[in-house]
Structures are given as structure tokens and as C-alpha cells.
Amino acid sequence: MFDSIAIVGATGAVGRLIRQMLEERDFPYEKITFLASKRSAGSTITFKGQEHTVQELTPESFQGIDLAIGSTPDDTAAEFVPWAKAAGCVVVDESGYWRMDPTVPLVVPEVNPEAIRDHQGVISSPNCSTTQMVVAMKPLHDAGRIRRVVVSTYQATSGAGVKGQQDLTEGSRAALDNSDYKYEAFKYPIAFNLIPQIGGPKHEGYTSEEMKMVHETHKIFADDTIRVCPTCVRVPVVNCHSETMLVETEKKITVAEARELFANFPGIKLIDDLDSGQYPMPSDCDGDDAVFIGRIREDLSSDNGLTFWCVSDNLRKGAATNAVQIAELLVKSAATAS
Ligand SMILES: NC(=O)c1ccc[n+]([C@@H]2O[C@H](COP(=O)([O-])OP(=O)(O)OC[C@H]3O[C@@H](n4cnc5c(N)ncnc54)[C@H](OP(=O)(O)O)[C@@H]3O)[C@@H](O)[C@H]2O)c1
Structure with missing residues (x-):
């Protein structure tokens, strides 16, 4: 289990569905953080009946966070993923930026779940089509x-x-x-x-x-x-x-x-x-x-x-569901390893 998780791009079309998926699928965690751009920082999100303030994504955002699910534009993902990795946070990324990087597994759990074994801190979810x-x-x-x-x-x-x-x-x-x-x-x-x-x-x-x-x-x-x-x-x-x-x-x-x-x-x-x-x-x-x-x-x-x-x-299988399923595979493989 990941104690502290974050959704990066929590206010977007996919980010909204990721929140819904985490709730629907009862994804395990202790603490959750919602990150977005300066534009939405300070706005509030109601999640599992509690109000959360959206925080601005910065290089320091990932201190103490174990898992981040990102659904931001490519250029934002290019920037934030190295910040997260440096803080020891594993990222499941929806953007197109990291998908073809040879060190990044590109995973659809029904098709190639075994690929997550080789991850080096980032796993990409494919394009919806x-x-x-x-x-x-x-x-x-x-x-x-x-x-x-x-x-x-x-x-x-x-x-x-x-x-x-x-x-x-x-x-x-x-x-x-x-x-x-x-x-x-x-x-x-x-x-x-x-x-x-x-x-x-x-x-x-x-x-x-x-x-x-x-x-x-x-x-x-x-x-x-x-x-x-x-x-x-x-x-x-x-x-x-x-x-x-x-x-x-x-x-x-x-x-x-x-x-x-x-x-x-x-x-x-x-x-x-x-x-x-x-x-x-x-x-x-x-x-x-x-x-x-x-x-x-x-x-x-x-x-x-x-x-x-x-x-x-x-927005579901093409994005949020697939990302949350990847995160669930990570939870399962961590449980098997321990
Ligand atoms: N839509 C789909 O069907 C789909 C499917 C698969 C993959 N994807 C990929 O998922 C990603 C998100 O897509 P979307 O459709 O959800 O887009 P969207 O509705 O435009 O949402 C983008 C999200 O990224 C945040 N963001 C933008 N610039 C940022 C910055 N500089 N710093 C921090 N956060 C920033 C936005 O925050 P603000 O609210 O603050 O602007 C928003 O939360 C894209 O890479 C897209 O290609 C989308």
C-alpha cells in the first residue's frame, strides 16, 4: 500500500474521473493531495465527503508522497515527473510525454501487466484510442x-x-x-x-x-x-x-x-x-x-x-480506469514483494 498519494491535474477531465475511480474502487491510501496549475490552486474539491484545497504543482510538491497519478498536458508531465522521481515518488502518467521512453513501461493491465515489473519510477498509460x-x-x-x-x-x-x-x-x-x-x-x-x-x-x-x-x-x-x-x-x-x-x-x-x-x-x-x-x-x-x-x-x-x-x-478505460488499474497492480506487486 502507498501511504500518501497525489493526483496531478486533479481538476481536468481525466483528473475528475481518477478521483471518482479511486473512490469507486476503494483504492487504499492514508493521505491524498490534489495538485493542478496556479489557475486552480486554492479552489476546493470534495472527495469522500471531505473538502480538499487544490495545491499548485511545484518542484517541492512530491516530498512525502509515495504515488502520483498524473493527467496533465505533455509539457507539464515532462517537468513534474523528474521532480517526483527525485523525491522517491512512483508516477503513473496519462500524458503522451513518457510513453515511448525505453525505460518507461507502457501498460494496459488486460494486455501486458507483466511490463510493470521493469519500471524505474514511471509507468505510462497509453493514448485513449x-x-x-x-x-x-x-x-x-x-x-x-x-x-x-x-x-x-x-x-x-x-x-x-x-x-x-x-x-x-x-x-x-x-x-x-x-x-x-x-x-x-x-x-x-x-x-x-x-x-x-x-x-x-x-x-x-x-x-x-x-x-x-x-x-x-x-x-x-x-x-x-x-x-x-x-x-x-x-x-x-x-x-x-x-x-x-x-x-x-x-x-x-x-x-x-x-x-x-x-x-x-x-x-x-x-x-x-x-x-x-x-x-x-x-x-x-x-x-x-x-x-x-x-x-x-x-x-x-x-x-x-x-x-x-x-x-x-x-475518460474511463481510455484514461482514468487504466491508470488506477496500473496503480492497483503496483499495490499488488508491492504486497507480493513484502
Ligand atoms: N481526455 C482523454 O480522453 C484522455 C485520454 C487519455 C489520456 N489523456 C491525457 O491526459 C492528460 C490530461 O487530459 P485531460 O483531458 O484531463 O485535460 P484537461 O481537462 O485540459 O486537464 C488538464 C489538467 O492538467 C492541469 N494542468 C495544466 N497545466 C498545468 C501546469 N502547468 N501545472 C500543473 N497542472 C497543470 C490542469 O489544471 P488547471 O485546472 O489548473 O488548468 C488540469 O487539471 C493529457 O496529457 C491527455 O493527453 C486524456
């Missing part, structure tokens, strides 16, 4: 070895934080009222629109979000030969990312076998009955920790291909 994809890939990979994935994402505005959520609600209201709204998280209006760019230009026409899905998948499966072709699109949905996935395996997996594999995999919920119109939708998956799968069918354009639809709450 990667997390749900690798959970969906894992049972198929174990059964038939995945060689190729073509994935298109339909990503909710909450993936861009509190300002992203606000842009959708305020921007929609303004569009209906015929009034002006200045978008903060998005370059173009997201109300009644789709934006086929998430992140900046990164590699031969792919965006940084798309290349995260390639590199993070390779790291999590420790296999650079899996070919991943992503297209990431922002859609006017408040919460829950959806993905269409086409997966080609070395050994053929039938639709019936895939259904059974998904149904028996921890963390996956199967809703798959096109005849009665049953499939997962963001509005149904909001607030659930699972990765939902439906619309499973054979790929008509290849021999060993399956295609399906995958939805998950990006």
Missing part, C-alpha cells in the same frame, strides 16, 4: 497472431479535455442560435461537423494521434511487425470513442470463434446482434469501464480478416 484497440486485439492476437490492423476512429470531444467538452456544447448552442462561438480546443467548428485531424502532422501524411496508435501498439505487444494503418477523426459526440477495426491474423479466426474469444476476455463486453439492432453506441457505453465490441463479420476483401466495431469510454 490505443487502449481500447489493444484490448480488442489481445484475444485475437493470442488466438491467431495479428499481422495487420486497419482502424478508423470516431473520437469524442472529451478526448480534448474540459475545453473539448465545452467546445461541443457551447459551439452547438451557438450554431443553433446563429451566434458566434470561439472554439478553444479545436481548430474548426466541431458542432455538426467532423474533423479528420487529431494532433499535428507527424509522419508521411499521418497525424501524431495516428502515429501514437502505431508506435504504442508495437510497444505494448513488444512486436514491431504488426502493421497498423490508422485514421483518426474527431466527431461531435461528448464522450466515448468508437473505432472500426479490420484485423488480419496469421491463423484464421471465424466470426463464431471471435465472438467466443471476446465474450470470455476480461474487460470486454460483447453486444453483437445486427438482426435485432444490438450493437454498442457511445450513449450506452458512457460511464462503463469495459471495451464494447459489436458488428463482428468476416472481411470480404481478405482471407484471414475480421472486421468489427469497438466503443469505449475514453
Whole structure:
């Protein structure tokens, strides 16, 4: 058990959910500290019925803290993680900054829990669009070895934080009222629109979000030969990312076998009955920790291909739940070691 824990970025979209997760899952600790920027320092958070004052993140913040769960922008994580490590505090980090560092395990507990063994004070949680994809890939990979994935994402505005959520609600209201709204998280209006760019230009026409899905998948499966072709699109949905996935395996997996594999995999919920119109939708998956799968069918354009639809709450399994599950693995491994 960690006596003293901190949430860094406690006031953000993911930070709020981390607080909720710690409470829901009854995460063990003695003392908790909430850290954020100067902007929110002094504001109060009610947690487990008690009021806590948000403190400004500074180099001294980690004295006496054993575990920090961070969900801040990348540049903030780049700065605070070394402060935490120097104070002997272990960090589970949600940001993109440390994920591809070779000394930092990138962990999804249903997929590669063993990777936490090698941590040197920091463990990263993947990008939300990667997390749900690798959970969906894992049972198929174990059964038939995945060689190729073509994935298109339909990503909710909450993936861009509190300002992203606000842009959708305020921007929609303004569009209906015929009034002006200045978008903060998005370059173009997201109300009644789709934006086929998430992140900046990164590699031969792919965006940084798309290349995260390639590199993070390779790291999590420790296999650079899996070919991943992503297209990431922002859609006017408040919460829950959806993905269409086409997966080609070395050994053929039938639709019936895939259904059974998904149904028996921890963390996956199967809703798959096109005849009665049953499939997962963001509005149904909001607030659930699972990765939902439906619309499973054979790929008509290849021999060993399956295609399906995958939805998950990006703030939960895509972020907060995964981070808290990593922290729970740390607690368990500390208990086993002692
Ligand atoms: N949203 C998702 O679905 C999702 C999924 C996976 C990973 N992530 C990653 O998680 C991180 C947080 O995302 P989010 O969506 O929660 O963003 P957000 O809503 O914008 O929240 C950002 C948090 O970081 C804090 N912060 C910003 N600058 C800071 C600074 N200089 N010093 C200390 N704290 C600072 C903010 O505090 P103030 O309130 O004081 O500004 C806030 O608590 C990002 O790295 C994101 O890429 C997000």
C-alpha cells in the first residue's frame, strides 16, 4: 500500500474521473493531495465527503508522497515527473510525454501487466484510442497472431479535455442560435461537423494521434511487425470513442470463434446482434469501464480478416480506469514483494 498519494491535474477531465475511480474502487491510501496549475490552486474539491484545497504543482510538491497519478498536458508531465522521481515518488502518467521512453513501461493491465515489473519510477498509460484497440486485439492476437490492423476512429470531444467538452456544447448552442462561438480546443467548428485531424502532422501524411496508435501498439505487444494503418477523426459526440477495426491474423479466426474469444476476455463486453439492432453506441457505453465490441463479420476483401466495431469510454478505460488499474497492480506487486 502507498501511504500518501497525489493526483496531478486533479481538476481536468481525466483528473475528475481518477478521483471518482479511486473512490469507486476503494483504492487504499492514508493521505491524498490534489495538485493542478496556479489557475486552480486554492479552489476546493470534495472527495469522500471531505473538502480538499487544490495545491499548485511545484518542484517541492512530491516530498512525502509515495504515488502520483498524473493527467496533465505533455509539457507539464515532462517537468513534474523528474521532480517526483527525485523525491522517491512512483508516477503513473496519462500524458503522451513518457510513453515511448525505453525505460518507461507502457501498460494496459488486460494486455501486458507483466511490463510493470521493469519500471524505474514511471509507468505510462497509453493514448485513449490505443487502449481500447489493444484490448480488442489481445484475444485475437493470442488466438491467431495479428499481422495487420486497419482502424478508423470516431473520437469524442472529451478526448480534448474540459475545453473539448465545452467546445461541443457551447459551439452547438451557438450554431443553433446563429451566434458566434470561439472554439478553444479545436481548430474548426466541431458542432455538426467532423474533423479528420487529431494532433499535428507527424509522419508521411499521418497525424501524431495516428502515429501514437502505431508506435504504442508495437510497444505494448513488444512486436514491431504488426502493421497498423490508422485514421483518426474527431466527431461531435461528448464522450466515448468508437473505432472500426479490420484485423488480419496469421491463423484464421471465424466470426463464431471471435465472438467466443471476446465474450470470455476480461474487460470486454460483447453486444453483437445486427438482426435485432444490438450493437454498442457511445450513449450506452458512457460511464462503463469495459471495451464494447459489436458488428463482428468476416472481411470480404481478405482471407484471414475480421472486421468489427469497438466503443469505449475514453475518460474511463481510455484514461482514468487504466491508470488506477496500473496503480492497483503496483499495490499488488508491492504486497507480493513484502
Ligand atoms: N481526455 C482523454 O480522453 C484522455 C485520454 C487519455 C489520456 N489523456 C491525457 O491526459 C492528460 C490530461 O487530459 P485531460 O483531458 O484531463 O485535460 P484537461 O481537462 O485540459 O486537464 C488538464 C489538467 O492538467 C492541469 N494542468 C495544466 N497545466 C498545468 C501546469 N502547468 N501545472 C500543473 N497542472 C497543470 C490542469 O489544471 P488547471 O485546472 O489548473 O488548468 C488540469 O487539471 C493529457 O496529457 C491527455 O493527453 C486524456
